[in-house]
Amino acid sequence: MPETTENTPNAPFEVQTEMTVAEKVTTKNKEVNMCVFCKANEVISSTTTHVVDYKGCLIIVKNVPCEECVQCGEIFISDDVAIRLEKIVDSAKKTMQEISVLDYNKVA
Numbered sequence: 001m002p003e004t005t006e007n008t009p010n011a012p013f014e015v016q017t018e019m020t021v022a023e024k025v026t027t028k029n030k031e032v033n034m035c036v037f038c039k040a041n042e043v044i045s046s047t048t049t050h051v052v053d054y055k056g057c058l059i060i061v062k063n064v065p066c067e068e069c070v071q072c073g074e075i076f077i078s079d080d081v082a083i084r085l086e087k088i089v090d091s092a093k094k095t096m097q098e099i100s101v102l103d104y105n106k107v108a
Contacts, residue, residue, distance in 0.1 A: 059092045
């Protein structure tokens, strides 16, 4: 998916976000996810760790649900998870410590 730019009306800067989602392909009346990078037809449910470097501090969110390509290992995060992840990171920024480690399943 191409990079998108979102303008924030009260901010003098632009926020750039990039979301990658596995493409849904229908084959023989069965919908499967296809990797957009290597075009493999098999992605599996998995979890990943999301790391954000914010003003010299680290925010680490463990156990983030995702899909992972079995061929190339590329990670895909759904829109719903990405939105929730953004809220988790924004919340962690407010109580920022040098390192914050959060478990997605406990804070989502």
